[in-house]
């Protein structure tokens with residue numbers, strides 16, 4: 236079962252959706268402009284060939300980006316970032332998967348930075364959260380205020396830190412998490428991809444179990460849908476209500492739309508469906524080369 240859909244006419248990155256049920260995992264993503272914005276500046280993508288599972292040349296990779304800058308800049312930044320990472324990843328990485336992931340994100344930073352210079356789009360940038368699976372670990376590369384969650388045993392745990400002023404103030408205990416939820420600085424980013432020639436990238440490693448659900452989302456979703464609701468919906472993936480991540484992703488987007496959805500909404504849901512290890516990314520190729528040289 237596979238599906239992919241793009242609808243980009245006049246709406247930035249438009250509505251996106253894709254889903255697949257593979258041997259060791261199933262996944263889906265949905266991206267929607269929301270109820271109040273004319274264009275979608277979010278973007279998402281996945282690389283997860285499923286046949287034959289154990290001969291994957293490269294591990295699965297899931298990427299989500301929330302573009303910044305307005306006036307056709309945000310939608311370009313998010314798309315350039317996601318497409319660059321997927322391309323670098325599938326070209327082959329050197330060393331350990333987390334090194335390959337970091338190198339791909341660095342290349343994406345340079346690609347967005349170059350695109351901003353080229354088109355005179357100062358202030359263009361994007362958040363970036365990318366996840367790969369290696370052996371029995373999820374490895375996440377993260378910049379900005381999109382989030383990765385782990386849903387396990389009825390609980391939803393945030394795996395990433397928000398790189399925003401409001402989150403920084405919470406960490407410094409200047410405001411409470413409750414105050415941060417409505418704080419004017421909650422969407423002011425302290426780190427983004429593409430704004431500077433170099434970027435600091437968080438790498439997070441999380442052991443995974445069979446039946447775990449990993450969720451990536453932009454702030455347009457987490458601002459309106461609580462962790463408890465994400466736990467409830469994603470914890471039920473595999474049940475008749477939400478047989479696959481596709482139904483869960485659609486339901487989460489619908490919840491945000493019903494609540495007014497002032498921002499673009501993107502969610503990516505991955506369910507681990509096997510106790511077997513994932514093949515790691517290959518180690519035999521050399522490091523990424525920029526510009527194909």
Ligand code: CA
Nearest residue numbers: 301454455498
């Ligand atoms: Ca957003």
